[in-house]
Structure formats: C-alpha cells, structure tokens
Amino acid sequence: MSSYTVHTIESAPVQSRPVLEQLQQSFGLVPNIAGTMAASPVLINGFIGLFQRVHTSSLTxxxxxxxxxxxxxxxxxxxxxxxxxxxxxxxxxxxxxxxxxxxxxxxxxxxxxxxxxxxxxxxxxxxxxxxxxxxxxxxxxxxxxxxxxxxxxxxxxxxxxxxxxxxxxxxxxxxxxxxxxxxxx
Structure with a gap:
C-alpha cells in the first residue's frame, strides 16, 4: 500500500493547483499519477513544463x-x-x-x-x-x-x-x- 496521497485540486499544495487544474481541463480528470506528483510542487511544475513541450514537438x-x-x-x-x-x-x-x-x-x-x-x-x-x-x-x-x-x-x-x-x-x-x-x- 502506498503512503502517498493522491491529491485533488483542493487538497494539493497551492503551488501545484494550477497544474492540476490544467490537467483537469485537458483530460477531464486529474490523473492519479498527477495527484501524487502534486505533493511536490517542484516535481509537478517541472513535469508539466516538459510535458507541454513534448506535445508541441514535430512528433505526432x-x-x-x-x-x-x-x-x-x-x-x-x-x-x-x-x-x-x-x-x-x-x-x-x-x-x-x-x-x-x-x-x-x-x-x-x-x-x-x-x-x-x-x-x-x-x-x-x-x-x-x-x-x-x-x-x-x-x-x-x-x-x-x-x-x-x-x-x-x-x-x-x-x-x-x-x-x-x-x-x-x-x-x-x-x-x-x-x-x-x-x-x-
């Protein structure tokens, strides 16, 4: 069993909430992996920056x-x-x-x-x-x-x-x- 919380937009640290809101808009839900990442604003914010750029690359x-x-x-x-x-x-x-x-x-x-x-x-x-x-x-x-x-x-x-x-x-x-x-x- 994991000891990590799957954060919601409301329970996440304030610095993580904008990313979770963005994922909610993109996917219609906050993926559970992002909910766990949200415990660390450093991790979730670093991830989303790279994630966005990957999806604007020349790859389909x-x-x-x-x-x-x-x-x-x-x-x-x-x-x-x-x-x-x-x-x-x-x-x-x-x-x-x-x-x-x-x-x-x-x-x-x-x-x-x-x-x-x-x-x-x-x-x-x-x-x-x-x-x-x-x-x-x-x-x-x-x-x-x-x-x-x-x-x-x-x-x-x-x-x-x-x-x-x-x-x-x-x-x-x-x-x-x-x-x-x-x-x-």
Missing part, C-alpha cells in the same frame, strides 16, 4: 504515445502502461501494435518500430547510443533533431514512470481494462 501524437508506452513497459511501470495504452489506442495506434509494445515487442509499423527501438535503447543504454542506433533511426526517415525530441519524451516519461513506481497510485476505473503487470524479475 501516435508517435509520442508509442515512445511513452515503450518507456513505461521498459521501466516496468504499471500505471503508465495502462494510461498510455488507452491514449495510444485513442490516438489511432493499431491495437496489434499496442499489444506488441505491451509485451516488449516492436510494432509492425516501421516508423513506430524505429521510435520504440530508439526509446528502449535510450533507457537500456542510459542514453549512450551507438552510431548504429542513431543511424537506424535516421534511416527510418527521422531527423537528427527528432532524436533529441525523443530524448525529451523519454525524460517526461521517466518522471511519470519513476513517480508511479514509488507512489503506486491507484488505477482509475476508466483505465482498468488496460491493466498491466510487470513481469517478475
């Missing part, structure tokens, strides 16, 4: 969700896997590709596979890409600048993944059909 929403879902699975972070499964499907990522990523495999879509591979490689190699890793991504039709954008998505994702693993927020009912459990290590 299906591409961003591919990176976010891959990251959550790679980091074995249960709440984000369920959340990003729902968002990836909503953004039009093919259900078979979503299922593949949830199982640690690559999507069949070549562009999404390149994004998923790069995201997983960045996490597993702690950002130390080999020239071949970089070249494979570029050869898949992406730019050098987009490598840097994927780094930003991975950074935003790492914040939610680590927060979820530490605070273990409850999964909202609307995401329960996408529940995911990390494989035993």
């Amino acid at each position: 929403e299906p591409q961003i969700q591919t990176v976010l879902l891959t990251d959550a699975v790679t980091n074995a972070s249960e709440w984000p896997v369920a959340f990003h499964t729902a968002l990836a499907l909503k953004e039009g990522v093919h259900p078979a590709d979503v299922d593949a990523m949830r199982h640690g495999d690559l999507p069949k879509d070549a562009g999404l596979a390149a994004l998923s591979t790069l995201a997983r490689t960045l996490i597993e190699k702690r950002g130390r890409l080999a020239d071949s890793d970089h070249r494979s991504f570029i050869d898949a039709g992406f730019s050098a600048e987009q490598v840097l954008e994927v780094i930003a998505v991975v950074a935003a994702s790492t914040i939610t993944n680590y927060t979820s693993s530490v605070t273990r927020p409850p999964l909202e009912a609307m995401f329960e059909e996408f529940v995911w459990h990390a494989p035993a290590r």
